[in-house]
Amino acid sequence: MRFALALAGVLAATAPAPAFHHPYYVQYVYPRGGQRGTTIEVVFHGAHLASPRQVLFYRPGIECLGLESLPPGKDGERVRAKLRVAADCPLGEHPLRLLVGQALSEAVTFWVGPFPVVNEHEAKLGDNDDPGRAEPVPLNVTVHGELHPGDRTDRDCYRVTVKAGRRLSVEVEAVRLGTLHNGGEADTCVRVLGPGGKELARCDDSPLLVQDPHLSVVAPADGEYVVEVSQPTYYPSSHVFYRCHIGTFARPAAVFPAGGKGGEPLAVRVIGDAAGDAKQTVKLPDAPGDFDFFAGAPGDQPPSANRLRVSPYPNVLAGPSGASPVVVPALPAALNGVIDTPGAVGRFKLRVEKGKAYKVAVFGRGLGHPIDPKVWLRPADAPDGANEVEADDSTAADHDLPVWNGRWKDKRFLDPVVIFRPKKTGEYLLGIEDTRGKAGPDYVYRVEVEPARDGLRTILASPNVYNFQPLYRLDVPRGGRITRNVTLAPIPGNAFSGEVELEAVGLPRGVKAITPRYRPGATTLPVQFVADADAPFAASAFELRVRPVDRSRDLLTGSFHAVALTDRRQGLAWRTVALDKLAIGVTDPAPFRLELEQPAVALARSGELLLTARVRREPGYDGPIEIGVDWVPRGVEREAPVVVPPGQGEVQLRIRAGADAAVGSHGLSITGMSGKSEVGNFLSPVGRFRTSSAFVDLTVSEPYLVATVRRSAVERGQRAEVVCDLTHAKPLPGPATATLRRLPAGVTLVEPLPTIRPGDKQVAFTVEASRDALVGQYKDVACEVTVTENGQSIRQQTGSGTLRVDPARDTPAPKR
Incomplete structure (x- = not known):
């Protein structure tokens, strides 16, 4: 295996093709990151990437200098981008998207680090799998590497020279890279071996970086040290992309206090670095929220931040474990402390008012600290355990993360968030503790108490x-x-x-x-x-x-x-x-246009309406188009999308209103996609042009009439009359036809069917039961009315009555 420092930040942009499970425009970007202050070439790998036009960045600091389409590779279509990373570009994750002729791609990420990048070129699998074959790299670099799939686990070993007493830190970005949309096995572990081959430190997961490992040691002697990156569990088909930072940088585990007032300097204690704790002062920004703090002097700062909180109100610091509750002068306030003794509880006394709502948000594990916090509140004169509110974990919505699949996980969900409405005005105790009774110098917490806002x-x-x-x-x-x-x-x-x-x-x-x-x-x-x-x-x-x-x-x-x-x-x-x-x-313009005809009539509750959609294909395109209704009001149902085949220019889409559909005027449109979905329900949008029709007005109204189906009976082989009583909710525009639905097997309507005229109070149907009609009671017989208004037919179902089918009188009743 040979390594070379990336000249001008430009790395080779070729990666083995991982297995793709779902279609995406951009599957991944390679290489996965670069050094700030350099220019680097990256390649977008994916499909349908013709006519690349722009890279959209969500954060400042990176500029795209040019885009170029490359010949397709074994892993799909490719686009090369030249990126200039500013010298002051924020470190860490930079989400981005690629705009091509057909689409704006999915979001992928590019990572910016402080160190020169060393690119991995592995001649064959296993070249550097053991410490004896570790390849030399300089200190304070980022190794851009991969763990390859194969019939045995792949390990990558790197050798660095360190002086005695110097700090050696390692941090891996792998899970955080999120390289592959699906199926990428990105879990890694790291260990450091000393000059004699003895293991000095190992890390798999951590509270700070979760599944990405980090560690720091102080070199006990001059010599060569080996850093090994591997998977903690062997997956034969896995493919891991990683960036491994190796150097002498600080790597603290926590910072106390965990935040401060915006716009002011904050004196902090940096905790957990191998070289020992340190004191530092940081100037906080004005804007409230999360703040990325990079501990240490310039040149010693880690590649990723410790997160602090910025609030518009003052800090209150807890006393030693076991001390009396700390009095909070006024709310809102930020309460800060450390659970440094097993079983300890941080206590604060604060004054609240009945009738007000307070947001109580705990920050601990979400900041990367090992604490698993629990918070409680009770009146100051209440006995232990008589808590008005108590919370341990939280949900995505509690953290203002509304688009969050229920299976997605985040370390923040171990931090409780509650909306507290005190039962009385007065002094309350707020307690914070670790749910497991654990403690340590890095069990730092912060509780922000503020009025709940809209x-x-x-x-x-x-x-x-x-x-x-x-x-x-x-x-x-x-x-x-x-x-x-x-x-x-x-x-x-x-x-x-x-x-x-x-x-x-x-x-x-x-x-x-x-x-x-x-x-x-x-x-x-x-x-x-x-x-x-x-x-x-x-x-x-x-x-x-x-x-x-x-x-x-x-x-x-x-x-x-x-x-x-x-x-x-x-x-x-x-x-x-x-x-x-x-x-x-x-x-690019879509190869077709859609028109949705303005409905001439309202959609009545319990009724249905046919919408007419027209396709205007541009010259040169005669393929199929899949069309569906975008949205319907509450209580209205739409059918699955339909395909307009080549040569056809019109289709009808049916919508149905329930009895409780939202009455009123609503904007309605349709969207079409070129081609035909392989999965159905618009679940295959990649590689297809999309466009929508203009809005039309859909009016949902009360039904024309309500029918009450009287209880009726018919004998096998005979005819009978079914009568429906009518109540007119609004005037009929003219005669309406009526029929019965959900008749039992063997029972049919006798034609001609009746007509309902404006003002009619009843409508009667004649039904006939065959000799083998199913005997029994059927409780879901409905009346269906078809009204014609402005040349458009509207069907409405109403009523639900019982029809009993009796045995013929000359036939013995069936045995039960």
Whole structure:
């Protein structure tokens, strides 16, 4: 195995082809990262990547200098991008997307580190599997490597020279890279061997980086040390991409206090580094939220951060374990402490008011500390255990992560979050402890107590339970439009339920959004994005902000989207990325246009309506087009998408309203995709052009009439009359035809069928039972009425009555 420092940051961009389980535009990017302050070439691997136009970045610091299509490789189509990474580019993960002629791709990631990159070139599997064949690398580099699949586990060993008393730190990025969308086995472990071959340290998982290992040791002697990267469990078919940082950098486990007031300097104690704890002062930003803190002096800082919290209110520090409760002068406040004695409880005394809602958010494991926190609150004069509220773990929604598959996991979910509504005004005790009774110097916690606020996030509605990335594509064809359903997700503690509107901020030039008004009770509605005929081919990250119609109300708002990387076993993601913006791109014009005919009549409750859709194919395209209704109001059902075959230009789509369908006017559109889905229900969107029709107005109304089916009986071989009493909810536009549905086997209607005229109070049907009709009581017989209005037929089912089928009188009754 040979290594070479990457000249000008440019690395070889060839990787063995992993097995793909789902179609994606971009399967992965290689290499997986680079050094800041350098220029690097990367290759996007995937499918349908013709006409590459832009790389969309979510964070600042990286610029794309050019894109070039490469000849297809054994792992699909390829696009080469030249990226310039700024000298002050934020370290860590940078989500990005590739805009090509047909689509804006799925989100993938590129990682930025502080060290020069050493690229792995393994001549054959096993060349560096044991310490005796470890390849030399300099200190303070990032090794870009791979663990290859095979009939035995692959291990990579690297040799470094370290002076006695110097720190040797190792940190691996593997699971965090999220290289493959599906099936990538990215779990790694690392160990360090001393000059005599003795194991000095080993790490598999850690509270700080979860499944990515890190460790630090102080070299006991001058000499050569070996760093070994491997998988903790051998998977024959696995393929692991990793970035291994090896150097003399600090690698603390925790920081106390775990946050401070925005805009002010914060004196902290850096805990858990092999060289010992240290004190440092950090200037916090003004904006509240998470803050990435890189401990140590310049040149000694780690490749990834310890996370701190920034809040707009002061810190309160706990006393020694076992001390009296610390008095909190006023709320809101941030309570900070360390559980350093097994079984200890951090206690704070605070004053609260009945009738107010307080958000109590604990930060511990989510910051990478080993504590598994539990929080409780009770009146200060209540006995031990008489807690008004007690919480251990939490959900994604508690952390304001609304688009989160139930199988996705995150270390934050071990930190409790509660909305506390005290039963009385007065002094309360707040307690924080480790659920297991464990303790340590790095069991650092922070509790932010603040008034609960109102707020709504916008998210793209989930098409299914798996959150399959291509289903969330948001690209609009030039000169066309696309419809996406947008859901309002309340933040923890939200109590607002008024009428709201949406405002799109940051759309590409030439793109506009047609947004509905969300009335109280509405959570998901369709939003349409329209691109001008001359809109530039461009992509942007944008927000859909929620604005109350009552402008006097204040709402926290913003957009949120989460994507799964290294997704395993249908939704069990090893790596998820949370994004605070949505992404949209303008693509090539679609080879067809869609028109949805304005319904001439209302859709009545308990009725159905046929929608007429027309396809206008552009010259040169005569393929099939799959069409479906984008969204329907509450209580309305839509049929599965239908395929318009070549040569056909019109199709009808049926929608049905239940008895409780939402009455009113609603925007309705359809979306079509070129080709035909292999899976059905629009689950194969990759490689297909998409476009939507303009909105039409759909009115859902009360039914024309309500029928009550009288209890009736018919004898085998005989005829009988079934009478329905009619109540008119609104005037009939003319005569209506009527029939009965769900008749038992062997019972038929006798024609001619009756006609209902405006003002009729009853309608009667004649039924006939055959000699072998099934005897018994049938309780679900319904009346179906067909009304013609403005030339369009509307069918409505109403009523549910009982029809009894009796044996013939000349035939013995069946034995029971």
